[in-house]
Each structure stands twice: as structure tokens, then as C-alpha cells.
Amino acid sequence: MRNLFRRGVRFLRVRAHFECDDHALVLVAAAAVICGITVGAASGATAQPVPLTESAAPRTTPVASSRIVSLAPAATEWIAALGRLDGLVGRTEDCDFPLQALAPIPTVGKFLSPNLEAVLRLRPGMVVATDSFNPSRLAEMTRSGVSVFLLNTATIEGLSESVLKLGLLLNAEKRARELVAQMKAARPSGQGVAKGARTMLAVIDLEGRYLASRDSFVGEIFADAGWVNLAPTAGAYPQVSELWLRGQRPKDVFVFQGGSGSRSEQVEAKVVSALERLWPQKLHFPQTNRPPDVAATQAETVRVIALPSDLFLRPGPRLVQAFEMLAGWRAVDRAGP
Amino acid sequence: MSLADLQAVATSWSEESWWIRRTLSAAVIGAGLGVVGSALQRYLNNDLADPYLLGVSSASLLGAVLAGVFFLPLLPLQLSSGLLSDEFALWVDGVRLAGALSAAVGVLLFLLWSQGRFYRSSGEMVLLGIVVNAFCGALILLLMSLDHPLYPRVDVGLLVGRIEAPGLEWLAVQIAVVFLSVSAIWSQRKGIAAAAYGFHVERLHSADPRRLQRALLVWVCLISATASAFAGSIAFVGLIVPHLARLAAPSRSFGHQLMSSAVLGAFVLCGSDWIAQRVIYPRVLPVGVVTSFMGAIALGWVLFARVRRGTPHA
Numbered sequence: 001m002r003n004l005f006r007r008g009v010r011f012l013r014v015r016a017h018f019e020c021d022d023h024a025l026v027l028v029a030a031a032a033v034i035c036g037i038t039v040g041a042a043s044g045a046t047a048q049p050v051p052l053t054e055s056a057a058p059r060t061t062p063v064a065s066s067r068i069v070s071l072a073p074a075a076t077e078w079i080a081a082l083g084r085l086d087g088l089v090g091r092t093e094d095c096d097f098p099l100q101a102l103a104p105i106p107t108v109g110k111f112l113s114p115n116l117e118a119v120l121r122l123r124p125g126m127v128v129a130t131d132s133f134n135p136s137r138l139a140e141m142t143r144s145g146v147s148v149f150l151l152n153t154a155t156i157e158g159l160s161e162s163v164l165k166l167g168l169l170l171n172a173e174k175r176a177r178e179l180v181a182q183m184k185a186a187r188p189s190g191q192g193v194a195k196g197a198r199t200m201l202a203v204i205d206l207e208g209r210y211l212a213s214r215d216s217f218v219g220e221i222f223a224d225a226g227w228v229n230l231a232p233t234a235g236a237y238p239q240v241s242e243l244w245l246r247g248q249r250p251k252d253v254f255v256f257q258g259g260s261g262s263r264s265e266q267v268e269a270k271v272v273s274a275l276e277r278l279w280p281q282k283l284h285f286p287q288t289n290r291p292p293d294v295a296a297t298q299a300e301t302v303r304v305i306a307l308p309s310d311l312f313l314r315p316g317p318r319l320v321q322a323f324e325m326l327a328g329w330r331a332v333d334r335a336g337p
Numbered sequence: 338m339s340l341a342d343l344q345a346v347a348t349s350w351s352e353e354s355w356w357i358r359r360t361l362s363a364a365v366i367g368a369g370l371g372v373v374g375s376a377l378q379r380y381l382n383n384d385l386a387d388p389y390l391l392g393v394s395s396a397s398l399l400g401a402v403l404a405g406v407f408f409l410p411l412l413p414l415q416l417s418s419g420l421l422s423d424e425f426a427l428w429v430d431g432v433r434l435a436g437a438l439s440a441a442v443g444v445l446l447f448l449l450w451s452q453g454r455f456y457r458s459s460g461e462m463v464l465l466g467i468v469v470n471a472f473c474g475a476l477i478l479l480l481m482s483l484d485h486p487l488y489p490r491v492d493v494g495l496l497v498g499r500i501e502a503p504g505l506e507w508l509a510v511q512i513a514v515v516f517l518s519v520s521a522i523w524s525q526r527k528g529i530a531a532a533a534y535g536f537h538v539e540r541l542h543s544a545d546p547r548r549l550q551r552a553l554l555v556w557v558c559l560i561s562a563t564a565s566a567f568a569g570s571i572a573f574v575g576l577i578v579p580h581l582a583r584l585a586a587p588s589r590s591f592g593h594q595l596m597s598s599a600v601l602g603a604f605v606l607c608g609s610d611w612i613a614q615r616v617i618y619p620r621v622l623p624v625g626v627v628t629s630f631m632g633a634i635a636l637g638w639v640l641f642a643r644v645r646r647g648t649p650h651a
Contacts, residue, residue, distance in 0.1 A: 115619040135409050135414075138425065140501050140502060143426040143502060
């Protein structure tokens, strides 16, 4: 017995002084263990795709609007539109609509960078976010046992499906169906594309030169309304060079400005000067509800239209107003000078 | 006790468990970075050495970011109900760690292959590390510049340092990797301490200086990859903690300094995370900002203390 013990101690001493080849082995072993855990999780997640959905059955039952934290302005607007603001216990600082109703609800930090401790302190039953969120942030919440609902904001179709699912979870299925129906009704059919289509660029960020392409929900709004988007389709929001922009001759340039409540059609001065550097020819800044003047119809004229950013860049229920606003512009175009 | 009370207790435990996991993760990563910094500073005889000097940390960071950008979106992690699946967090951490580890192993193999081709001395190895560092940094900048504002796919939190509360599985992996690596470095402490005086003295303590170098690189890689995958770029901890440990106990042995660095590293990162969470509450600061800020002040103080004492090495 004593010999066995001594042998054991000697073996451990030898192991304690790792030889170099052993180091490489340990590294490979560590990598294998980590890969094993990942693959194990993967097989657990993918081998039973149906049970995953089925096992989530208790979670798909309505959470009865109790203790919801919204981490995105669009999500907050949908919750409000579904009539479940009474269950909202937390929001981000950027959630600003409907402003008065949200005022007493505590904030948990900024959109896309909320304070997770603040979120957990609110003891949420469910957190609602958009798919813009970084997976790491969401992972930290799921680790703490919080149910996380993601709004699909890549396409308007996906958004509609997400709203129906959210309605189901919040026990507001009927209201969700109404909202989706309203959105579908207001959404233009895109019939104007072939006849009298105008080329356009939707500038999300003029300083960074980010555009909305046809692959984004923003681009989808304009395509439906009958505009031809000149932005390259390298991703939803491609960044383009100043050289590329100078080479384009869009008939319309849409810029997004102003927060909630701001409905100024006056294009900001810094935007005007930046656009004048890009297209030195005559820029035209029209007002809605007025027919375009002769200058606007000239071939080289670039029409610049300022739109409220919270309506167009936020995939919320107020997209209906965005559709209506664009329909107004199309009506002005059809009326002619 | 009613069902509501039970739910309240469960939620409260969830919050406490979140803090415990987060603090443990910070302590483990801080300890690992402190030990790696201490070992590298002694081994390379360079007071400015830290895990970023050899390019391993930058490569791990790049690997973690790349894995997050290209592999995570491919995973079917959302249930048909719109809720995220229970395996979501496990996947996110696993993919990131696999990316970080792959990149670290790549750099390790490159450094080993380059021995005799691109460098012969430890000083030249540092120069090669700077090259790797710059290359990886450029690739990260490229990814950031191609990212778009509404759908950010690059995890900026990783680039500026961020402590998370990992799941129990990954917390166990963190603890195991760091414990194993720190133990291995500690077991080689005599050889590492002797390396500062050249290969001749080193041979008195170690069988083969090159083997020691390879072993050290392996453990540095493991700790750096783990730290990068779970906390991202934590600046200054690996650099400043060994200085503080030496300043606290200048006459102690290298083994003692290693352990002091581990303990101090754990405290520094836990404290930094605590500050980052509270200083502009409810907003949150990246922990890398706090460590950089505190590190700059601490390094200035260390230099001041060294000059006052008149010691060339603290």
C-alpha cells in the first residue's frame, strides 16, 4: 500500500514538471474540450429542432404582459401599440414614443448598450429587443434566465411576423393582427416602379456615407412606393465612397433628421453644405403639398427631401405614417409642375 | 410561501448568481493576465511586456471578432416563437472561444515556425510580435470600417473590453484553463526567472531553454485566448499588475511575485468592473476604459516611485 502511494506521488511529481511536448498536447486537449462543449451544445440544439419549439411551448403561452423590459425604441412602440404599456417596467433612454406615457418608466441605459445589471434589477419576465443587438448582449440575459424576444427588422414581412408572435406572447393577438393589417393596407404595392419611376438614394448617415439599399427595410419602403434605389446591394446599409456618390445622378435624395415630434421639412444647414459638395449642380429643396416647380423637373436637378428619422429608420408601428408620407410625395410627382 | 414569492426568490437568486458569475469571471481573467504579464516581463527582461506584446492577444481578439461576425449569424438560435433558444448563450461563448483559440494557436505555430527564420533572440521575437499585433489590429479596423451603423456585427464591446457573466459551463472552462496555465507557469518559475540572465544561467535551472520558451508561449496563448474570448481587450492589467506586485514586495522571489500578480490582477479587474458598472449608472462604461485610465495613473505612479527610490528595476 505504501509503495503504491509512493508511486502515485512520484507520478504526480513527474506530471507536475510538464515536458514541452506535453504542453502541446495539453493545448490540443484544451481545444478539443472546448470544441467538444460547443459541438455538444450544437448537437443538443440542432438534433431536436422540433422538440426545441415544442419545449418552448410554455414560453410561447402569453406572458400576460407582466414585467417587460424593452431594449429598442421600435419594440417600445410596438408594445405601446399593442396596448401593453402597463406591463412595461423598463426602457432605454432612446425610447421616446409615446413620450408622456413612457416618462414614469425607468431607463436601463442606451439602445444597443443597456446596463444589464439595471435590466436584471427590474426582474423582467421578458426582454424585447431587435435583431440589431449584438448576440453577446443577448446571451448575457439568456444566461440569467430571462426570456428574450427578438423583433425581426430585416424586412417588413419579417417584422409583420414578429409583431404577430409578440402579440401572441403579450396576450394581444387580436390587436397585433389589426396592426399588421393596417401596415399591409398602407403599404404601397410598388406598381409605380415601371411607370415614371424616379431614381433615389436614401442617406442614413451623410458623414459616414451610409445608404439604405434595397436589402433593408428602409429600402423596401422606397421600393414599394415606386422609387428606383441606386445604392449598391452590398448588405443592407452599404458604406460608399465620396467618389461613388459624386458619380451618381439621383433624381431624389432622402435624408433623415429630427427626433420624435420634430416634423421640420427644412433640411439642416450642415446637410445642405455636405450635399452641395457632392452635387455642385442645383439642388432643389421642395415642400410637401406643393407641385414641383420647373426647376425641379430639369434633368440635372437633384431633389432633396428631409424625412423624420423616427418614422423611417425605426421599424415601429408608425411605418404606416411613413408609407402615407411617401404616397403624398408620389402624388405630387404625378400631378406634375 | 406563495408561487409569487418563490418566483421573487428565483429572480433575486438569478440577479445574485449573475453578479457571482461575473465577479468570478473577472477575477479569473484578471489573475491570468497578471500572471502572464509577470512571466513575460521577467522572461523577456522587458518592463513593458504584456500579453499584447507577442501579438497573441490581438490575434485571439481578431479570431473572436471574426467568429462572431461570420459564424454566429449562421446559427439557428431563434425559436419559432420569436424567443431566443436556451442554447443561445452557450453557442455565442463557444463560437467566440473557438475563434479566439484557433487564432491564438495559429500565431503560436507561426512564432514557433519563425524561430531561427525571423528571430533568434527574445528581443527579435518581440519585434515579430509587434508585426503580428499591427497586422491583426489592421484587420480589426478593416472589419469595423466595413460594419454598418444600424446592424453592427462587430462586437465593439470586445474591442474596448467587457466583463460578462458567463454560463456555469464556460465559467468552469475559464477557471480550468487559467488554473492549469498558472500552475504550469508557476512550475517553470525558476527557468523563467533565470531567462532574464541569459541562456547559460537558464540551463542551470531548466533542461532546455527552447522548450521553456515553447511551453511559456503555449500557456500565454491559452490565457490570452480565454481572456480575449470572454472579456475582449483588457488593456494595462497585464502590464501594470506585475509592476505593482514588484513594488509591493521588491525583495520577494519570482514565484511570490507571480502569485502576488495573480491576486492583484483579480482585484484590479474586479474593481475596474465594479467602477465601470456604477460610475455613470444606468449607463455602463467598457471595463477596458477603466483599466486604461487606472493603468495610466498607476504606471505614472510606479515610475515616480522608482525614480524616488533610485532603483533601476522596481
